[in-house]
Amino acid sequence: MEKLKQNIALVVGLSIPLLMMLIIAGVIYLPRWMNSTPPPRYDFLYAVGDGVQYFAPQNYYAPAYPPYPTKGVWPKYTYRVLDGKLVRQTTGPVPKEYGTMPEGDVSPKFYVYHVGTKKSSEITFDDAALYTLDSGVKSPDGFDIVRGQGSGDGFPFFFGGGNNYNKQYIHKGQYAEELSLNLPENYYGDFFIAWITNPPHGNR
Amino acid sequence: MDKNTLLQNITQALRDGIIVPSDLRILMEAQEVHAPRAFSISGILYYIGGGIAFLGIGIFVGQQWSDLSSFLRILLTLGAGLAFFVAAALLESTKKLDRVPDAFHFLAGLLIPGGVFVTLNELGFHGGNFGPGIIFAMFFLLYVLAYRFMSRNLLLTFSVLYATFAFFLLTSALMGNAPTFNETDYIAYRFVALGASYIFLGYAFRESSRRVLSPFLYGFGALAVLGGAFALQGWSPTQSIFWEILSPGLVFGAMFLAIHIRSRVMLFLGAVFLIGDIFKITQEYFRDSLSWPLLLIFAGFLLIGVGYLTFYLNRKYLRGA
Numbered sequence: 001m002e003k004l005k006q007n008i009a010l011v012v013g014l015s016i017p018l019l020m021m022l023i024i025a026g027v028i029y030l031p032r033w034m035n036s037t038p039p040p041r042y043d044f045l046y047a048v049g050d051g052v053q054y055f056a057p058q059n060y061y062a063p064a065y066p067p068y069p070t071k072g073v074w075p076k077y078t079y080r081v082l083d084g085k086l087v088r089q090t091t092g093p094v095p096k097e098y099g100t101m102p103e104g105d106v107s108p109k110f111y112v113y114h115v116g117t118k119k120s121s122e123i124t125f126d127d128a129a130l131y132t133l134d135s136g137v138k139s140p141d142g143f144d145i146v147r148g149q150g151s152g153d154g155f156p157f158f159f160g161g162g163n164n165y166n167k168q169y170i171h172k173g174q175y176a177e178e179l180s181l182n183l184p185e186n187y188y189g190d191f192f193i194a195w196i197t198n199p200p201h202g203n204r
Numbered sequence: 205m206d207k208n209t210l211l212q213n214i215t216q217a218l219r220d221g222i223i224v225p226s227d228l229r230i231l232m233e234a235q236e237v238h239a240p241r242a243f244s245i246s247g248i249l250y251y252i253g254g255g256i257a258f259l260g261i262g263i264f265v266g267q268q269w270s271d272l273s274s275f276l277r278i279l280l281t282l283g284a285g286l287a288f289f290v291a292a293a294l295l296e297s298t299k300k301l302d303r304v305p306d307a308f309h310f311l312a313g314l315l316i317p318g319g320v321f322v323t324l325n326e327l328g329f330h331g332g333n334f335g336p337g338i339i340f341a342m343f344f345l346l347y348v349l350a351y352r353f354m355s356r357n358l359l360l361t362f363s364v365l366y367a368t369f370a371f372f373l374l375t376s377a378l379m380g381n382a383p384t385f386n387e388t389d390y391i392a393y394r395f396v397a398l399g400a401s402y403i404f405l406g407y408a409f410r411e412s413s414r415r416v417l418s419p420f421l422y423g424f425g426a427l428a429v430l431g432g433a434f435a436l437q438g439w440s441p442t443q444s445i446f447w448e449i450l451s452p453g454l455v456f457g458a459m460f461l462a463i464h465i466r467s468r469v470m471l472f473l474g475a476v477f478l479i480g481d482i483f484k485i486t487q488e489y490f491r492d493s494l495s496w497p498l499l500l501i502f503a504g505f506l507l508i509g510v511g512y513l514t515f516y517l518n519r520k521y522l523r524g525a
Contacts, residue, residue, distance in 0.1 A: 013404030017371045020397040024378050 028174060037175035040115045042139040045086065045128055045193045048183060049108025052079045052193065067091045073104030079125070081135040081194050086110075086128045111182055112196065115170065120182045133194035143172045145179070145192050250303050254310035261315070274326040282319025288312040296354050306358050313362040317343060337373030340366045357416055364405065364421070371398060392435040399428025407465060423469040426458050430477040440488045452481050459513075463521040471522065475514040482506050 004011065031037060050070035067078050074094040080087060094101050110128045111120045138144045148167035168179045183191060217223045265272070265280050272280070292308035320339060329335065347363035375394055379385065402425030406418040433454050436447040459474035461467075486503050 007408065009404045009408035013401045013408055016397050016401040016404065017367070020394070021371070021374060021378065024375055028378060028380075 031174040037173055038141075039175075039177075040139065040143045040170050040172070041141050042134075042143070043112055043114050043116075043196045044139070044145070045110065045112055045131065045133060045196055046120075046181065046191045047079070047108040047110050047193055048187075048191060050075060050106045052108050052190070069098055069101055070106050071104075072101070073106060074098060074101045076103045076105045077107070079108065079193075081133050084132050084134070084197075086125070086131065086133060086193065088125060088129075109182075110193075113179065113181065118180055120180070122182070131196045132198035134197050135194040139195045140197060141172075143170050143175075145169070146171050146176075148178075250307035251310055254307040258311055258314050261311075277326060278319065278323045281315055281322045285312050285315030285319045288315065293354065296356075305354075306356060309356060309358050309362075313347075313358070313365075317366070332377065333373045334377035337370050337377055340370035340373060344370055355413065357414060360414060361417060364402075364417075368398060389436060392432040395428040395432035396436070399425040399430075399432060401425070402428065403461075406467075410465065418465075419467065419469060422462075422465065422467040423473070426462075426467075426470040426473045430455060430458060430473060434477060434480060434484075437484070443488065448485070452478070455481060459517065463517055466522055468518065468522055471514060471517060475510055478510050479507055482510070 067075055069075070075091050077088045078091045080089065094103065107125065110123050110125060112123055112128075113120050134140060146169055148169060168181055168183075169176045170179055171177075181191065214223070214228075218225070261280070261284065265277075269277070288308045289312035292305040292312060295305045295308065317340070321336070324335075343366040344363050347359050347366060351359040351363060372394065375390075379390060402421045406421030406425060409415055409421070410418045430451075433447060433451040436444060437451055438444050438447070455474050455477045458470055459478070462470035462474060482503060486499055490499060490502075
């Protein structure tokens with residue numbers, strides 16, 4: 001006990017990092033073990049390709065990105081969520097700054113991610129248009145879709161450990177589960193369109 | 205009393221249990237504390253020489269890397285590191301070579317961890333933070349053990365360095381890749397904890413032969429705590445009021461702690477972060493209520509105050525520290 005008293009600063013100095021590791025482990029893993037967050041219930045619609053006007057809540061100046069040319073053509077149609085439905089609208093004439101750029105149909109591929117089975121299935125625009133959608137960032141049960149963290153693996157340091165920005169997670173509080181999406185490799189663009197509120201799939 | 209008689213008496217006292225080996229260690233450490241700090245040109249040259257040799261090995265191996273077999277890669281990194289460590293340990297036993305063993309320990313400390321990772325890579329292990337974290341934790345323990353036998357502060361420095369790597373790697377492994385916390389905040393919290401740990405270690409070492417490490421631990425510790433707390437404040441409109449209140453408290457705490465532990469570097473860092481806090485808070489909360497020139501006058505006078513406070517504390521309490 002006398003020895004402990006003499007070395008109390010050393011003991012505290014060594015204990016702080018250990019305690020922090022224990023606290024972090026507790027904060028991250030206890031809620032998962034105790035299963036305190038119910039799993040997500042709402043499937044969502046996403047797209048790969050061009051011509052979709054994604055809702056952009058981070059953009060203070062415009063609620064959605066304006067149409068833009070792709071693969072050298074001006075998209076004939078623009079897809080967006082309007083009043084809870086996916087709609088296809090004619091984009092309009094080619095803006096003057098793009099000169100004599102040709103118009104073309106550059107339809108994206110639409111997918112539904114089933115949170116119950118954790119799988120994606122491709123659907124046509126006509127089928128997707130039947131769903132009732134919620135284009136909010138969070139699902140009605142409070143989940144959102146976020147990218148993985150940027151810190152790569154620590155090893156091998158000098159053989160190039162990649163980061164995990166291109167991994168996607170469905171997330172709420174301490175709950176985070178990696179999504180298995182049909183995205184191209186190293187895809188950093190937008191893909192999420194909206195949560196499907198009717199009919200709700202998954203575990204509901 | 206001649207030297208042999210004295211040694212015989214000490215041996216007898218040890219046998220009889222009148223004194224124990226730790227008493228001798230305390231006596232030796234106390235002697236080292238009172239001895240003037242050896243900061244010689246030769247000491248600096250040993251480290252510079254070690255650094256240049258490490259650079260040479262790194263460039264040479266790097267140039268030949270693609271042509272080397274796995275065995276040679278391991279031999280030139282891990283093998284060389286272990287050889288330098290053994291050489292340092294053998295030189296240590298001669299006790300006649302000043303701080304030459306430090307130069308070899310310096311090389312070994314840089315080469316051995318790299319060599320272990322090269323070996324693992326050659327054996328086909330890839331990925332993850334947990335494994336490297338455990339490896340660095342083991343290096344930390346091994347170097348603490350080596351320090352127990354050789355009492356070289358450089359070994360203790362490396363053990364602190366390895367423990368730091370282990371802490372960051374293991375906490376990264378715990379977090380995984382899932383977005384459970386805000387990544388920037390998570391890094392800042394870890395720096396605050398690490399900095400606090402450094403300050404306590406510096407304090408623990410202050411009255412022993414390890415005291416040469418204390419100023420560095422105080423300096424890096426204060427930088428980590430105050431920098432982490434500053435980062436945790438965030439910026440309008442998503443600032444954290446809790447950290448905006450706590451951070452100046454930590455800054456003043458660091459400045460007064462600097463007086464208690466007689467650390468000039470901590471006092472200086474406290475002043476720098478106090479200036480940073482003044483600018484941040486003024487810009488964030490008084491930008492719209494005061495015009496820019498008035499704001500500059502206000503911040504300027506506050507800075508003069510901080511400057512005088514630092515000068516006063518330094519002159520009154522830390523002169524000669």
